[in-house]
Structure formats: structure tokens, C-alpha cells
Amino acid sequence: MSGIFGENIKVSIFGESHGGGIGVTLHGLPSGVALDMEAISREMARRAPGGSPLSTARSEADEPEILSGFFNGFTTGTPLTALIRNRDTRSRDYAQLQDTVRPGHADYTGAVRYAGFQDYRGGGHFSGRITAPLVFAGAVCKQILKRKGVVIGAHILSIHAVQDRALEIETCTEQILAGFAGQELPVLDAQAGAAMREAILEAKKQGDSVGGVIECAAVGLAAGIGDPFFDSVESVLSHILFAIPGVKGVAFGGGFAMASQRGSQCNDPFYYDGQGRVRTRTNVNGGVNGGITNGMPLCFQVACRPTASIAKEQDTVSLEKKQPAKLIVHGRHDPCIVPRAVPVVEAAAAIAILDMMGGRRA
Amino acid sequence: MSGIFGENIKVSIFGESHGGGIGVTLHGLPSGVALDMEAISREMARRAPGGSPLSTARSEADEPEILSGFFNGFTTGTPLTALIRNRDTRSRDYAQLQDTVRPGHADYTGAVRYAGFQDYRGGGHFSGRITAPLVFAGAVCKQILKRKGVVIGAHILSIHAVQDRALEIETCTEQILAGFAGQELPVLDAQAGAAMREAILEAKKQGDSVGGVIECAAVGLAAGIGDPFFDSVESVLSHILFAIPGVKGVAFGGGFAMASQRGSQCNDPFYYDGQGRVRTRTNVNGGVNGGITNGMPLCFQVACRPTASIAKEQDTVSLEKKQPAKLIVHGRHDPCIVPRAVPVVEAAAAIAILDMMGGRRA
Amino acid sequence: MSGIFGENIKVSIFGESHGGGIGVTLHGLPSGVALDMEAISREMARRAPGGSPLSTARSEADEPEILSGFFNGFTTGTPLTALIRNRDTRSRDYAQLQDTVRPGHADYTGAVRYAGFQDYRGGGHFSGRITAPLVFAGAVCKQILKRKGVVIGAHILSIHAVQDRALEIETCTEQILAGFAGQELPVLDAQAGAAMREAILEAKKQGDSVGGVIECAAVGLAAGIGDPFFDSVESVLSHILFAIPGVKGVAFGGGFAMASQRGSQCNDPFYYDGQGRVRTRTNVNGGVNGGITNGMPLCFQVACRPTASIAKEQDTVSLEKKQPAKLIVHGRHDPCIVPRAVPVVEAAAAIAILDMMGGRRA
């Protein structure tokens, strides 16, 4: 319900963009996991704003304070809570949006859902800022997964009209292990990255925004994970991925392209590799057969819409006056959320995968 | 977990393709709902096999027996259970598949997940047959939704290379209300339907199969439904949609196409209509802003992969001998699951939407 | 919610006393468990009516049909469903009770809760009959627990004014393993059993009923089971125990008597036994410290109220006429539910304990 995700790991999230703080409690973690706090900070920094002309000018250090569940350098197994204070808040930017709702944003729907009592400052609970505690939770889960040989990595597959290369079955494990994090825009093809940068800055210059697709893979997963009927791997992953603000599409393996193919092209024939393991020659199904992992890299794509907050004048309504209104959104916004969404997608995947693996019993 | 879906409505599903029966229990239904049993039978018939050269030759009447929760023509409010017996089962077709696993299917992953104890006959719990109780549950939810003015309808947007027209904002309510159910292939453009029929039969003739995309819409929904952060409308719907066997992609509104657009194209400007209601001029966001319905038609697409069971010879492995094997799948299979998946998608959507509306408190 | 219990094992129950059937689906069972069907039948027979002058004259064989999740003699790991048909139903006995509600029973509260649409025949969903599928589910869980060295047994601690001996720390394991099931009234002190029999028959003769207390223990549990804060061992067990119709009190170890004691009497000092295991010299805490098992026998008591359906004339109301009414309950009722509740308490405990041990991951 609302702020809680998971069956074995339960992640409980809270906070608004301009309130006292945002945070997360993780229930069901194993005890005795040494947490690398620097690795967590690096993940937080990947998502944090202010590092680049490609993102909002809002600057937040996003240093999490662990309040519970962590003692002498190890997880205790009891609920682990992290709090991130909101610091660089300029609430004056947002007062108008309570009435003159931003098209494409949750201003109107949140006002209906919460009968006008929602914290509207900076998008409140609907702000992309709420993904910061998600990244914290994901960073913890990633460290637990890493000990089990599971590594998750994502890159930008496209921004606006610019395409990166797709992950390939032969090389993706190596690519994931190497990581894309060092790049301002994590891509396989550096030229595509440069063109994406241009596309974002061009949109920004025009007071507009652009969308994109993130491709993510988890490697090292055993076969046999997933709980059909209702908790297929795709079901659990898509549930948390669609919680990320701005995500409008999720696809596994060949995804929508499979719909225009033949079965003989999509079946990923099995073979035994040299070590007696069952593998597939292709990976059109993205590592999942019948809702259960087959031991191949788990691959999926996430479509992000262009940022709703744009500087161009837009048609909207005044809820109070019940009449048409014009709106130019001021304040500081990302011209493209895709680069900052990359670590969020990885974090969401890490949470869902650890959950499916059984949480503390993983 | 595994066989249960929902927060307010809880749907508990069970059964294997060739076992004693398949069925479903619905918890959390309102009491006092008169059920139109003929309408339920019509929904079951839409999904049932045997009606067309486009589907498997297996013939199942799929008549549900209601065991509980229904008294004197009305729901009681206590758990409602329906049982569907399996009748036309030819288990001999499947014995080989326990060892020589079908590529693209759950034979291998199920064997790993359940340590070889799964009922492998006819796909067992992974058979598309398990969607029959889902259609029953959806048919019950549809009737409850209809009283609240919510109607759900789906059509085939594409099969292989053949495209139907997409739903349009001006006409889709009318189209949904009219229903597509009368057609063998529910489409907007009859010519496209004929071409789809050809594409399916052509694949069948070649011992192959084809995939497709289903487009679905729910009209009549109030604004304000959905529970972000984790239970966004997209999250809850995608969770159940990805449980349907063969689904590999789910997208809302413009979906993946939004990723190559600008914010100014995707924001769906608000206006007040003549009756003082907030509407949007376009519906690129598919009726959802920030994870909450905005009162416009809720639109999404579901990508179905081609049926995994094909008659062509395929490379696979023998799990027992731990060596390569060749496989030709005999038995009766759909050359394209898309037509029969249409009522399943509608049913899944009906369950998820009634759940989000609050189940018995809706 | 309503008909579902558990976190790791999820038990979904359905049915009414006089409907098409009652049953249960177990989700989250391990695969590969050979089920001893005769042992299950014996458990069902312990609860089934008709075997004794101490119980209702209604006679039900209560033979469960397993519909799914069981193949070639083993659990499959997918949802396991059992159906029990209702056969000896005399619905005419109950028609009057829809209006002239029985004091102490759910006739009135069910009518309010379900707005008059509940199946009122024979208590409908509120009938003690719904404990039959619970016993089935518990019998399955018991077999899984037994392989892990956990055995559960219960006896009648008191009926009306007659007391049996309480379980003792030195002997209870032996007593549990020996089982009480062979006795018509499972007790430690045969004389107490005879006196209980008299008390029940005396109440029956007077058209009245009596209550009693059941004492139950689980032996062989490891230390370290339980998930405080909210899912203490006591919380999870009491949740399912209070679902049994007629249960009005649950206590662990010394229970209410501990409230009138001193800490120095209640602390169960630790010691190491010969095999290097931590044990306690007494077991006032019933095997639970801080909501987590300590490896000693898990002991608890369950207080059952006297059967509400009595043959004596009672004051009540007519809901239709909104005026006082007199009621004599006809039909067939147990003068004391305690004897038949013994296997139900054991079953409930088995379900809760297997759930706390992690279900399929136990």
C-alpha cells in the first residue's frame, strides 16, 4: 500500500521535497552485513542534483543518517532506517502551483487524491526527490546482492532521437561489472553520449525537456527465481519500476519488438555450456521464461517521459477560479531526468531482486 | 506472494492444466452484488479454446462452478470461490517435455524452481489455462465496476507486422462501450483484422507462431485513484498484466514513444469542460499523472510474445542426459495467443482497478 | 484480509456451512513433500462431527479432494487446494435465524457486516464447519514440521469446572510425541476426562452448553524463531487462534497467572545442558522470550466459550419487526466445542509455526 514495497524485504518510504526530511526503513534485511558507507555515498551522489549543467541547479548533498538497524558496522537484522534532510529548499517557487496546476505533473491528481491537503511545495511526495531514499535502499541491497554474485548495471539506451548500442549477450556481463558510473552519461557508445548531451542542452535552451530509455541488466542470478502466477519476475520488477516518477513503459528482453516477431525467432534455444550449466544461445526473453529466471542476464528497458516541468508557457487551469490559465514553470528543473534516473532504476531493480531472492533468507 | 494479488480485493488463484481443476477465490468483494451469470459465461467463452482455427484444438467449456460467497443471486461479501474442472486433457502429449524442455517456455525454469516436482503436464501451473479463473475473477469485478460507471475494453493493436488503428481520445469511450467482443479478432479497422487473420494462419501453416500488442482502455474512472509512491496506477496494473503468460512489455499512454519526444508534446494541457470538470486536450499520459488517475481514459498497451510452443524443430537439451537434444512440440497449441489474451487483459485490468478503488469499500 | 493468513505460507480459506463446499488454498509450500493422505484423513476425522454423543448429530465424512499443487504423491510447490463438499445439510433448520438472531452467535453481527446478504444457513461462513479446511491445512503443515523435528500436541486442560493436569516441562515432549489423539477426550488424567464427559452430557441434558480451556505445546522448535516488533511468536499465534470460532482468550506459558507473580518467579533461569545447548530450568514464559522462541517447548492455552447455540429458550430480537422475540434453537449442535476444537488448535498452531519458520524456505 502506498509507501511500502516487497514481500521478504519490505521497504517503507516517506517524505516530501520541502518537508523535514525524506527517508526509508528496510525491514527483513539479513543481520551481519558489513555496509560500505562510501559505496552508498557514491550511489547517492550519482542521483544527487547539482553536479552537471544537465540537471537542476538545486544542490543537495543527500547525506543519509542511519537511525537504526546498523551497529558496529553491520546490519542488525532489525529495521534499518535512513533519514535525509532537505536543505536547499526554495518553497516560494511553488506556491502558485497549488492553484495553477502543472500539466503532466501530479499537482492536479494529488490535489484530488488528497483533497487539497497534500504538501504541494516542490511536488511534495510526488517529487523525484523521493527517489533519494530509494537509491539508499537500493545501495544497501546491491551490497548484499554483490556477496551473492549478483551485479546490476544500467546505461542510457536513448535520449530523444539519439540511440546508444544495446547490451549484447556476449559482453554485457563484462560491461555491467565494469560499470558505467564513471561517465556523466553512462553509455556504451561515447559518440552517442556526446549527442545525447547536445540533445538535452538544446531542449534546455528552448525551455523544453526530453525523455529517454534506460536499459538495465542483472548478471549472476541463479535460475529459479520468481513466484508465478502473480509474482512473476516481470510483475515484481515492473511494480517498483513504474513507481519511479516519469516511467511510462517497461519491457523485458526483446519487449515490444517481440510482438512483431515469430516464435522461432524468440525462443532462445537451450544448450549446456562447458561447466554443465544450462544456457540459452540468444536472450530475447531477457533471462526470464514463464516468469522465472533462467540464469541468463536479466535484461529490461524503462521508458522515461520528458520532464513535465518546462519553462515554456503552457495552457492549464486555475483550480480555484475554475477557469483557463497560462503557466510558465519557474524554479529549477532537470531538462531530462534520464541521467539521474539511471541509478534509481538500478536501485529499484536491486530491491526487487533481493526481495524475490527471499530477503534475509536469500 | 505467488498465487495472491491485491490489497483491497485479494485474488487467490490455483490449479494446473491437467490436474483436478483450476479456480480462484476473491476476498474483499462487496456484499449484495447481483451477478449476471450469463455475462460471466460470455467472458469465459471469449477466452475459451476451440472456437476458431486461430486457436488450439483443445476444447474446454470452462463452465465455472461457484462454491462459496454467492447466495440467492447476490455476493455475500465472504470469500467467493469458483472452480473450473479440466476435461479435455491429453496428458500423453506432454510426458517428454519434462526432460526435453521447450525453449521459451517455463519447462526448464519451473523444474529448477520446484526442484522437479512441478506438474509438467500441459505446462501445469504455467499453462495459459490458468488465465481462465482470472477471466472469471475479472468478469465479477467488471460487473461491480460497471455499476460505478467504469467500463473496460481492449482490442488488438497489432499482430506480427499488421497494425490496427489506435484508440483516439474523442472516440474511445464510445468504442469501449460498444465493445469489440463480437468480432473474432477485436479491431477498429476490419481490414487490419483480416490481415491479422492471414498472418496467424500463415504462421500456423509454417509450424510457427506470431506475437502482437493489445491496447486496452478503462473509461469512466474518477480522478484521484492510485497510491504512490509504490502503488502508482501503472505499478499495480503492470504487476498483474506481467503475470499473464507471454506478456513482455507494458506501456501507458504514449509509452516508449514518449521517450523520443519533448515535454511540450507530452504534457496534456488541462481545461474545464462544459460541466465544470477538469479534462486534458490530449491524453499522451494515458489518463495517469504522477501515478494517479486524472479522469481521462486510462490507456495502456500490452506486448505479447509469439507462443513458445511451435511445431518447428528446435534445439534444446535433455535435462536427464545433460546433453543437446532436438525437439518438435506436438500437441495442440495456439499459433497466436493474442486473440484469447484480449479478455484476459481486460480481466486483469478490472481486478487491478477495483482493487485500487478500494474493493468492497469502492 | 478476511480469508487469508500468513506471510511465508499464505492460507486462503473459503466456504459456507451449507453452500457448494468449503476449502483452502495453501500458497508458499515447499515442493517435494510426500503427503501421507491417511494421516491427513485421521486429522480430519478428529474434528469431524458425528463420532460421539458429545458432538452434534450432523454427520460429515469430510473427505478432502486435492484439486491442485499435488502430483505423483508430492507437493509441487504451486498453490495446493483442497475442497470438502457439504453433504448432510438441513437448511430448513436455519431459515428462522436470519430474522430471530441467536444471542452469542454471529447472526446479528454478520447481518450488519454483510448488509443482510450473508449466507445464513447453518451459520454460513461463521460456522465452526469452516475449521475443517483449517484442519486440512494444518495437517499438511504438521507433516512438513515433523520432518524438521517439530511436533505439536494439545489436550483439554479444563471443561466447565473440571481440570486436567497441566503439561510439565520434564514430561511434555514425551506426552506430545505420544499424542492424545486416541482418547475421546484428550487429557493427561483419565479421571478428569471422565468427569469432563459427565459435565458435557449434563449440560446437553439441560439444553445448555459448556466451555473449556485447551493447552497446546510445540516441541522441537529451534531458538530464534519470531519477528518482533509486530510479529512476535505470541502475535502470530494469537492472530490465528482467535480466528477459531468461540475462542475468547489466549495465553502463553504462565499467562494471566504471571500478572500476580514477581519477576524472580517468572524469569526461567538459563543453563547449559549436557549437549552444549542453552535451556531454561523452568518454562514460565512458555518457550518465548521477547517474542522469539528460546528452544524450550512453546506452550499456550486457549479459552473456548460455551457453544452459543443452546436449546434453552433465550431472549433476543426480531430484526424485521424490530421488537423483542423468544428463541429456542433447534438443529444439531455440540454441547461443547472443546473436544473438536483440539485438532483445530493444533492445526492453527502448525500453520502459524511453519509460517514463522519461513514457509517453503523453512
Add this chain to the structure above:
Amino acid sequence: MSGIFGENIKVSIFGESHGGGIGVTLHGLPSGVALDMEAISREMARRAPGGSPLSTARSEADEPEILSGFFNGFTTGTPLTALIRNRDTRSRDYAQLQDTVRPGHADYTGAVRYAGFQDYRGGGHFSGRITAPLVFAGAVCKQILKRKGVVIGAHILSIHAVQDRALEIETCTEQILAGFAGQELPVLDAQAGAAMREAILEAKKQGDSVGGVIECAAVGLAAGIGDPFFDSVESVLSHILFAIPGVKGVAFGGGFAMASQRGSQCNDPFYYDGQGRVRTRTNVNGGVNGGITNGMPLCFQVACRPTASIAKEQDTVSLEKKQPAKLIVHGRHDPCIVPRAVPVVEAAAAIAILDMMGGRRA
């Protein structure tokens, strides 16, 4: 699981006695509820230590900071989080207890459950201190319930051998509304209160502790609340009540005494009162028939064991040396937790009742 309770309201709790802080997130609250922060502080003060010679000398202001979900004086409907910092922590008192575990406490079981990684300082997550956020959550729920006409109140029914009068059907509503909060020991009979005080101080003087029973009632509840089979009113309430550290028994209405009665004494005959409402002449069933409220006061008793931490020398073991050990618990402890548990019981009841009423849809 572990730190989360509820279906409609979900309460997520975290913290350890000597960590960074303790707190709670409430999911599923209605929006637009004005919170009386002074009333919340008064509830916190009732539980807080340091106010009396009857409780521990540890002094904590326990001022909650609301981090989210509260804006301009009203609940927003999004997750509401409160944080309470730990201040007066003397961790040196506890270092020894990691090895020489306290009998009757969770030191040993927690060490097993969390493999030695638990925060052992001050009982860590098992400390009674974790009930402070529960009281906060309950105080919020109480305010919501009060607007719906539901008021909850508890008094001390007994401490050691001293008995207070029990609540009576004619007067309990008045007594609950008047509140017992003003008294150091909330009782009906002031003389009993004085004797209880003596009993506590006498135990304290002897380095020992005493237990007691709390009686609680909720008045103003409508008939028809509760979700059998598994979520009977008794099930849901007992689940949260048994989470309170030290609770070993829960009983409704006549409770265990009903086990030695006849049905004719326990059936609470119905009548219509002057306003056309169904009432019962007695309330032996504590306001619950068949797991559903009947509109009478909901009454239950909670048995609390004597505080496990006593100053007397006790036999225990050294986990490290695997040998017997003697223990004298130093530090500051309550000689009786019952007085401070009274507001905790009320809080737990408020959470459970609001949850059963439907949370934000109540």
C-alpha cells in the same frame, strides 16, 4: 513482517533503545485531519519514564519530530513519519549483557535470531522504549477515531495480588470518556490504587518486580466491524497487543472465566433500546460476536508479566564461555511496567481499531 502492522493503516516502526533514534511511519491515514499536537504530547508523557518513583530513573522527554505527512496543521494523506531521538543513554550499563544474558529477556533469543549482530545496548530493538513511537502512532489514530465517536480507555485491573474493580456495562462509557489519565495509577477504586503503589514499591525495595493486568475498552464503535475468518476483531487486536513487550495473555469480555461457564450465562441476550438500536443486556462477549463488533463496548484484558530486569542475583549463562554465570542487572528499570503500559495498550488498540475500520476510508 517484523516491523509493519496493519492492512488499511500500515504502521512501520524502527529503532533501538540507544541508537540514533526511534520512530514510526503511518501509511494510509486520511488527509485533512487536524492534529492536536498537545494531545499527542500528553499521550507521550503518560508513557515516558522519569515521572514517578514507580518507574525507571531514565529521563526522556520523548518529543516527537514529525518529518513528513503533516503540512499546515493537517495530515496530508501521504506517509506520516515521527522521529524521537534517544538522549539519556548510558550504554556502559549494558555491555555485559551481550554475553551474560538476562533471564526472561530477549538477550539470548535476540542473539540467536540475529546471529549476534543485534544492538544489545539497553535491550536494543527489544526495549520497551520502542513502544514510544507506538504511542505516537496511537495518539494520531485516537484523534481520528474521536471524530468518529470512538473513544478508548484503559485502567489497571490488577497489580500482583491487588485487584481494581472491573468495568461495568452501565458505567464504562462514562468512565472511558472521563479518562483515567489524571491518576498516577489509573484505577476505578482509589484504595486499590494506593495498595498497588505499595506493592510496586515493596517489590522495588526487594530488587524484584511485579506484573499486572490492564483492562481496556473502546466505546462508540458501530456494529459490523471485523473481517472473519482470519481477521476477527480478536485476531487483529491480539496481534498488536502481544507485540507489546511483556504481554503474555489477552482475553476478550469474560475471557478465561467463560471457559468454566455455561452457554446460558454467556450469550448476552439482544434487545432494542429506545432509539431502535440493538443492544445486549450483558456484555460477557466483550462487544464481539463471531469476530465482528456488535455495537456494545469492546472490552479486553491484557496480562503483563513482571519486568524481567531485576536487581536480584539470578542464574544464567555466559554465551561466550558456554558455562553457568551469575547475574545482577544494574541500570535503571521499572519495578512494574504496567502503569506505563496502560497508554501503550490504548495506543495499540487505537491503531488496530482504525485499521479494521478501513484506515483512510474509515
